[in-house]
Structure formats: structure tokens, C-alpha cells
Amino acid sequence: MARKAYAQVVTGNALLEGHVVYLTAQGTWSTALTDAEILRDEADAQLRLLSAMAQAATVVGAYLADVDPDAASPKPLHFREAFRRDGPGHYVYPAGRI
Amino acid sequence: MYYQSEFDADYLASRNTQFRAQVERRIAGQLTEDEFKPLRLMNGLYLQLHAYMLRVAIPYGSLNSAQMTKLADVADRWDRGYGHFTTRQNIQFNWPALRDVPDILDALAEVGLHAIQTSGNTIRNITSDHFAGAAADEISDPRPVAELIRQWSTDHPEFQFLPRKFKVAVTGSPTDRAVTRAHDIGLRMIRRGSETGFEVIVGGGLGRTPMIGKVLREFVALPDLLDYLEAVISVYNLLGRRDNKYKARIKITLHETGEEALRAMVEARFAELRGTYPGSMDALSDIAARFRSPDLPPREHRIFTAAKAQDPVFRAWADTNLTTHKRADYAIVTVSLKAHGAVPGDATSAQMRLLADLARQFGQDELRISHEQNVILPHVALDDLPALHAALLPAGLATANVGLISDIIACPGMDYCALATARSIPVAQAIATRFEELQLEHDIGALKIKISGCINACGHHHVGHIGILGLDRGGVETYQITLGGDGTETTSLGERTGPGFAYDEIVPAIERLIAAYTAVRTNAQETFLATYRRLGMAPFKAALYDGDTSDAA
Numbered sequence: 099m100a101r102k103a104y105a106q107v108v109t110g111n112a113l114l115e116g117h118v119v120y121l122t123a124q125g126t127w128s129t130a131l132t133d134a135e136i137l138r139d140e141a142d143a144q145l146r147l148l149s150a151m152a153q154a155a156t157v158v159g160a161y162l163a164d165v166d167p168d169a170a171s172p173k174p175l176h177f178r179e180a181f182r183r184d185g186p187g188h189y190v191y192p193a194g195r196i
Numbered sequence: 197m198y199y200q201s202e203f204d205a206d207y208l209a210s211r212n213t214q215f216r217a218q219v220e221r222r223i224a225g226q227l228t229e230d231e232f233k234p235l236r237l238m239n240g241l242y243l244q245l246h247a248y249m250l251r252v253a254i255p256y257g258s259l260n261s262a263q264m265t266k267l268a269d270v271a272d273r274w275d276r277g278y279g280h281f282t283t284r285q286n287i288q289f290n291w292p293a294l295r296d297v298p299d300i301l302d303a304l305a306e307v308g309l310h311a312i313q314t315s316g317n318t319i320r321n322i323t324s325d326h327f328a329g330a331a332a333d334e335i336s337d338p339r340p341v342a343e344l345i346r347q348w349s350t351d352h353p354e355f356q357f358l359p360r361k362f363k364v365a366v367t368g369s370p371t372d373r374a375v376t377r378a379h380d381i382g383l384r385m386i387r388r389g390s391e392t393g394f395e396v397i398v399g400g401g402l403g404r405t406p407m408i409g410k411v412l413r414e415f416v417a418l419p420d421l422l423d424y425l426e427a428v429i430s431v432y433n434l435l436g437r438r439d440n441k442y443k444a445r446i447k448i449t450l451h452e453t454g455e456e457a458l459r460a461m462v463e464a465r466f467a468e469l470r471g472t473y474p475g476s477m478d479a480l481s482d483i484a485a486r487f488r489s490p491d492l493p494p495r496e497h498r499i500f501t502a503a504k505a506q507d508p509v510f511r512a513w514a515d516t517n518l519t520t521h522k523r524a525d526y527a528i529v530t531v532s533l534k535a536h537g538a539v540p541g542d543a544t545s546a547q548m549r550l551l552a553d554l555a556r557q558f559g560q561d562e563l564r565i566s567h568e569q570n571v572i573l574p575h576v577a578l579d580d581l582p583a584l585h586a587a588l589l590p591a592g593l594a595t596a597n598v599g600l601i602s603d604i605i606a607c608p609g610m611d612y613c614a615l616a617t618a619r620s621i622p623v624a625q626a627i628a629t630r631f632e633e634l635q636l637e638h639d640i641g642a643l644k645i646k647i648s649g650c651i652n653a654c655g656h657h658h659v660g661h662i663g664i665l666g667l668d669r670g671g672v673e674t675y676q677i678t679l680g681g682d683g684t685e686t687t688s689l690g691e692r693t694g695p696g697f698a699y700d701e702i703v704p705a706i707e708r709l710i711a712a713y714t715a716v717r718t719n720a721q722e723t724f725l726a727t728y729r730r731l732g733m734a735p736f737k738a739a740l741y742d743g744d745t746s747d748a749a
Contacts, residue, residue, distance in 0.1 A: 114223070115293050116247035155225040158243060176671055178610065185246050186290075186611035187622060 103167035106143050107134040108150045109182070110160035118182045119157060120172075121150050127157060131183045134172045136165060207350075208305040211312060215239045216298035223295065238318070238356075240311025241297055244614050250289045250297060251314040252304060256324035256342040256366070257285035257572075259563040261552040263307045268548035274300050279548070280612075281533065281541040283605055283654055284363070285323050285565045286314055290612055312350060317358045319349035319429070323365045325373045326566035329489065330528050330574035332520045335385045336392065338368030340484040341421070344476065347483075348422050355429055359436030360444035362429065363401075366394075372685040375567060377409045378402050378659060380446045381428060386415060393417040398428060398458075399450035402653035406689050407447040410455050412462060418480070420466075422473040427466035431458070490560035495525040495577040503582035510585050512638075513596040518581075521574075527581060529559075529573040530566070531588060532595040532603060536632040540606040540624050541569030550591050558584050567656075568605055570598065600637045601645060601710070602628035605656055609649025609666060610673075616649035618666025618673040619699075623647055626703045631710075640710060643724045646681070659683035661725045662709065663690040664702065675702040677709070679736055680728045691733060693740055705740055712739035 108121035112129075119127040120134035128134065137143035143162055150160040166173040174180045215235070222232040236242075240251040252267070259267075267287055271279050274296045275289040282288055292300060304310060314321055322342045329337040345364060349355065355362070365374040368385040376382025382397035393415045400409025416424045428446075435453060437443045443452075450458050504511045519528040531551065534540050543551075551571055555563045558580040564572035576584060588594040597603050604627060607613065609620030624647055631637045646660030650667075657663030663678035675697050678690030697705045710724075712735050717727045728736065 111243055111247075114295060116243055116291075118246055154228055155223070158229050177673060178668075181610050181619075182245055187619075 104138055104140055104143075105165045105167035106137050106162040107131070107165055107172050108137070108143070108146050108160055109134070109163050109179075110150065110157040113154075113156055113158050116158075121146060121160075125149070131172050131174070134165075136172055137162075138167070204308060205305070208308070208310050208312075209302075211239075211310070212298060212301045212305055215301065219294060219298055234316065236297075237315040238312070239297075239301065240314035241292075241294075242315060242614075244290070244612050245610070245616075246612065247291045248294060248297070249612065250292045250300060250311060251282070252287050252289070252309055252311045253314045253321040254285050254287060254309070254565050255346050256322055256328065256339045257326045257565045257567075258328075258339060259565065260307075261556045261561050261563070263309055264548050264552035264555070264563050266304060266307045266309065268545035268552070270300055270303060271545040271548065273303075278542055278544045280539070280608060281543065281565050281569050281571070283541075283567050283569065283607065283656055284321055285326070285567055286321055287565070288608070290608075315361075316356075317360050317362075319352065319355055319358075319362045319364060322346045322349070323363070323374055323379075323567060325367045325369055326564040326568075326572050327373060327519060327528050327574060328368060328564075329487075330521055330526075331369055331371070331373075332522045333371050334369040334522070335387055336368050337487065337489075338366045338383075338385055340480055340487055341368075341383070341385075341394075341418070342366045343483045343487075344422070344480050345425065347479070348425070348473070348476075354433065358429070358433055359438050359449075360441065360446075362432075362446070364425075370685065372683075372687075373566075375656070375659065375683040375687075376400070377687040378406075378656070378683060379409065381425065382409050383421075388415060391417055394421060396424065396428070399447040400687075401445055401447045402656060402658045403445070404442055404651050404653075405445075405447065406653065406658040407451070408687050408689065409447075410450060412455075412459055419477050420470065422476045423469045423471065424462075424466050426472060427462050427469050430469075431461045431465050435461075490562065490575055492523055492526055492560070492575060492577075495579050497525060497578040500578035500581050503585075507582070509589075509594075509596075510582060513585055513594055514581065516596040516600065516638075517598045525579075526575055526577055529576050529581070529584065530598045531571040531573065531593050532598055533570050533593075534597060534603050534628065535592045535595045536597075536602055536628045537625050538592070538628075539621050540604050543571070547591055547593060550587070550593070554584060554587055568603065570603070597628075597637060599642050599644070601631050601640050601643045602637055603644070604628060605644070605646040605660070607648050607650075607654035609647075609655075613649060615652060616666070617651070617668040618649050618675065620647040620649040620655055620664075620666055623664060623666070623675065623699075623702055627706055630703050630707065634707075636710070639720070640714065641720065641723055644683075645706070656683060657681070658689045659687065660690060661723075661728070662706065664706075667696065669696065673699045675699070675705075677705065677740065679709075679733065680725065682725060693733065693737055695741075708739040709736055712736055 123135035164175040365379040383394040397409035398412040559573035604624040606624035610616035647664040648655035648657040659681040681690030
């Protein structure tokens with residue numbers, strides 16, 4: 099059996115807003131996981147992470163998160179990453195509810 | 197209610213100026229995150245899963261209307277229109293932007309609120325009995341002493357870098373509503389003859405290694421209190437393990453050092469320190485003078501009695517949400533923040549404003565936040581209760597469930613928290629909604645369910661009659677159940693039932709537990725906890741894990 103396919107994205111929190119952000123192929127940051135670049139080579143991923151960590155005035159706590167190697171668009175493997183992508187289930191209090 | 201002095205106001209202003217400069221330097225890139233993090237934590241600012249979180253202290257859970265209104269203003273202006281009241285009587289704002297935090301802190305300082313020492317390895321917000329100053333069973337109001345400890349511990353130069361965080365709770369009543377035995381130091385007021393003092397309980401705590409505190413000294417007289425506290429914490433500061441975060445709390449220090457040895461060291465240090473704070477009693481009487489006890493005019497109870505007879509909704513609420521006040525013509529009102537399906541402890545800005553208005557109108561301008569994540573109006577005349585209830589009803593604040601199965605403590609869990617290993621909020625919502633559908637909760641009676649989304653136990657699951665702990669087991673949310681915990685003066689830690697349950701299995705599991713309880717209790721007056729203490733784990737374990745029983749339920 100071939101070794102497990104490798105797929106990760108670089109993610110962290112934006113310094114100013116604290117929001118979850120992902121590193122895109124253009125080297126910019128997006129709040130949408132769908133914009134993230136899927137890194138399929140481990141050495142490349144480490145380099146991208148280092149460059150992300152160097153952007154200390156933009157992003158806090160950058161790290162590599164696993165995504166589904168078989169999916170075309172980035173899809174979290176762990177439920178924690180799914181919650182980071184989706185946000186809390188309950189924060190919208192409808193207008194009028196008091 | 198405590199009214200701050202000029203000294204308090206100047207201190208807050210200077211702290212906020214300092215933090216504003218630190219934030220600016222961080223944004224300008226002059227501070228790294230490693231340098232900035234301890235500075236922001238000292239000011240209550242965390243970085244959570246989705247955003248920053250600002251934890252604002254509500255010292256000993258007491259607020260006045262102006263302060264509650266200011267919390268609502270902060271929620272509207274800088275956050276998303278709501279806040280979350282926590283199990284340590286604090287409030288957390290979940291969405292502040294970094295640049296806005298100094299402005300938020302300045303706004304809070306206008307009403308004497310702050311976020312100092314709500315994080316970091318310091319002495320945290322001093323918690324207390326949420327019925328303090330109103331409860332019929334109280335020896336004396338513990339809040340002046342709590343305020344004295346707050347002032348002593350704030351910016352205490354020796355205790356800014358303790359081995360780990362340090363939590364203190366104070367109660368003035370023999371009925372323990374402050375979970376004193378699960379704190380690093382729990383103080384229980386005692387009267388010996390004419391002398392007031394405290395029993396000092398040390399080394400309690402939940403978290404990874406739950407322990408019930410030990411009585412380190414049976415009686416410390418009030419004039420010695422600060423000296424003795426200083427002795428305990430300075431001994432801990434020296435002994436506490438800095439090599440291992442998980443062994444750094446004083447409960448481990450006590451366990452590893454031994455109770456006798458620790459007591460001897462504290463006594464030796466106390467002998468050295470005695471007299472360090474000769475002005476503490478003067479400071480205390482100055483503080484006590486700033487706690488203005490409301491003048492409660494004598495009132496009738498005819499309107500109250502009539503409303504109870506005529507309105508079953510009011511009666512159900514009055515039966516569940518009121519506690520005996522020291523004055524027979526008044527009541528302590530617990531406003532439930534646990535409407536069925538709501539997020540435990542969350543309040544919208546509109547709810548906060550309404551509560552502030554109602555406290556002004558009916559409640560002597562006083563509000564309390566309980567560690568059980570509800571809001572208390574401590575002094576309401578019986579005859580004002582029908583009008584109060586009518587005002588709470590349309591705001592979703594009149595749920596008659598205090599102390600019942602849907603009055604659940606839940607930490608934010610993985611909906612917000614960076615440390616969480618599973619969600620807790622939706623579990624609480626699902627349990628509350630389910631038992632509301634079944635219309636069983638009043639029949640089930642007194643029952644405390646407490647849910648934590650990780651081993652750190654912010655949801656106090658170890659002291660829940662039913663505790664639920666959410667874990668990550670191989671990438672799947674899994675919930676362990678403990679039974680028989682108790683956070684009152686008869687403290688006990690819950691015992692694990694066995695293997696955990698998946699997210700979609702946990703509500704049916706709780707339902708089976710409850711069915712087992714109602715089947716085996718001697719009568720409707722025997723509570724879940726009493727039944728568990730009488731029968732032990734066996735019937736509940738069978739209900740949870742025995743296939744036949746679960747099919748029958």
C-alpha cells in the first residue's frame with residue numbers, strides 16, 4: 099500500500115480581528131477555507147508555514163491543518179477544523195429576540 | 197453594592213493607558229506575539245477559536261444597573277450584541293477586535309469594571325455567594341471581605357507570576373453556594389463567640405486532577421486574614437511546580453508536600469508575616485461603608501398571594517425561582533438564563549438592559565451573577581414580583597427551571613474555546629429541549645447537570661449530580677458521564693459510569709438515567725443525588741449500558 103497521501107493547509111488567526119484565516123496560493127490570507135491552497139508536499143508545506151509565521155503583524159499562531167487528500171476543494175479531516183471553518187452554531191441572535 | 201474610590205478609578209485609568217500602548221506596539225510590529233501574549237492575558241484578552249475573547253471580572257458576582265447597562269453597551273458597540281456569563285461570575289465577550297479592546301476597557305472603567313487578573317498565573321476574580329447580603333441563612337455579608345481580598349491581590353507584586361492560576365471563593369453562609377471546596381482557597385465565615393473569622397480550605401480544584409480542598413486552618417480571625425492568605429500563597433509560590441503545568445496548582449503542592457507539612461510551613465510563614473497588614477481592619481471598615489445595604493421599606497404580600505392563587509404560570513415560576521430573603525416581605529429572585537434551547541449563560545444586550553431597568557425599578561439597583569450562570573435580583577418585595585414576572589416573560593427571562601434538569605451549567609466548549617475537545621453548548625440545548633418536550637422536569641425535581649467541553653472542567657462537571665465531559669476520542673466527540681457530584685457544603689466528586697457516548701447518543705443516555713432514577717426513587721421527594729447516594733452506581737449503570745434496559749426506556 100502506498101503511503102497516505104499528504105494534504106494540508108496553512109491556517110491561523112488574523113492579528114487584528116482574531117478571525118480564522120487560511121493561506122492562499124497567492125500568499126494572501128482569506129477567511130474562506132475554500133480559498134486555501136492545498137499543500138500536497140510536506141517540505142513545501144513546511145516552507146509555506148515558515149513564511150506564514152514570519153508574517154507576525156498579520157497572523158497569529160499559524161499552523162498546518164490536515165485536509166482530505168481526496169477532495170478537490172479543501173475539506174477538514176478533524177471536527178475541530180470544521181468548527182473553525184463554520185464558526186459557532188449559535189452566535190446569531192435573530193433581530194427581535196430579546 | 198460597592199462604590200469604587202478615586203484610587204480605584206485612577207488605578208484603572210493608568211492600567212488602561214498602559215495596555216493601550218502595548219496594543220499599539222503589537223499592531224505596529226514592535227512587540228512579537230510571544231511578548232504580547234502575557235500582557236494581553238493580564239488584561240483578560242484571550243485569542244479563541246474564531247476571535248479574541250475579553251473576559252471582564254464581575255467581582256464576587258455583584259453588579260449595579262449602570263454596570264449591567266454598560267455591559268450591554270459594550271456588547272452592542274464592540275461585539276455582536278450578547279455576552280456570556282461564566283462559571284466564575286465573569287462575563288465574556290466573544291468577538292472584540294484587538295484595536296477596540298483599549299476603548300472597551302476605558303468604557304468599562306467608567307463604571308468601575310475591568311478585566312485585570314481574569315487570566316494568567318495570578319489571583320483571579322474573587323468569587324462569592326450570589327445571594328450574599330440577602331440570604332436568610334447568612335452569618336454576615338462576605339463581600340466586604342471579598343473586596344478586601346480583591347484589593348490586596350490586585351497587582352500584588354509577589355503574586356503576579358505564580359506557578360499557576362489561583363482561585364479564591366468566599367462565603368458568609370453555612371450553605372455553600374460558592375463551591376468553596378473546589379477552589380485553591382475557599383473561605384467559610386465562622387463566628388466564635390463575638391469574633392468573626394474564616395475556616396480556610398486549601399487545595400480544592402476540578403480540572404485534570406479533581407480534588408476536594410482540605411481545611412488547612414479551622415479558624416483565622418478577621419484581623420489576621422490577609423497575613424494568613426499571604427502566608428499560604430507565598431509558601432505555594434515557592435513550592436509550586438513550575439516544571440509541569442499540570443502539576444502546578446496548589447492542590448498538587450498540597451498532595452505532594454502532605455497536609456501536615458504544608459500546614460507547618462504555612463504556620464511558620466504566618467508567624468513571620470503576622471502584622472504585615474496592620475491597616476487591614478481599617479481598610480475593611482472603609483470598604484464596608486462603601487457597601488451600601490439597601491433600605492428595604494416594609495411591604496405587604498397581598499398582591500403576591502393573590503397572583504399565586506390566580507396565575508399558574510406565575511406560581512410555577514415563584515415556586516422554582518425564588519429563595520428566602522432575610523426579610524419576610526422580600527424575596528431573592530433568580531432569573532434563569534436557561535430558557536429551553538438557549539445557550540446557558542448567554543444574555544443579549546436587550547436582556548441585559550431589561551434586567552438593569554428591572555433592578556432599578558424593583559431591585560434596589562442590585563444584580564448578581566451566579567456561578568450557575570443565572571442573574572439574581574437579590575432584593576425584590578413580594579408584592580412587586582407579579583409585575584417583575586410580567587416584564588421578564590416577553591424577554592424570554594421567565595423560565596421556571598432554576599435548580600431543575602434544564603438549568604444546566606455549560607462551558608463554551610468547542611463552539612468558542614481554543615482548549616475545548618468537544619462541544620458542550622448544543623448538548624445542553626438538546627437535553628433542555630428534550631425534557632421540555634417530555635414535560636418531566638418538575639416531576640424529576642432538583643437535579644444539577646454540568647457539562648464541560650474539556651478536561652479543564654470550567655463546566656464543573658465533577659460536582660454535577662450528573663456530569664458530562666466532552667472529549668476527543670480518535671477524532672470523534674465522545675461524552676463521559678459522572679454521577680453523584682455535589683458542589684455544596686456536602687461536596688463530593690462524581691464517579692465515572694463507564695465508557696463514553698457519541699454526540700448523538702448522549703441525550704438518550706441521559707434520558708435512560710432519568711428513567712432509572714424515577715423508577716427507583718422511594719418517592720418524589722427523594723432527589724436524584726439522594727437516590728444515587730442510597731443505591732450507588734448499579735441501577736444507573738444498568739440503565740446506561742444494559743441493552744434490555746435501554747430498549748425498555
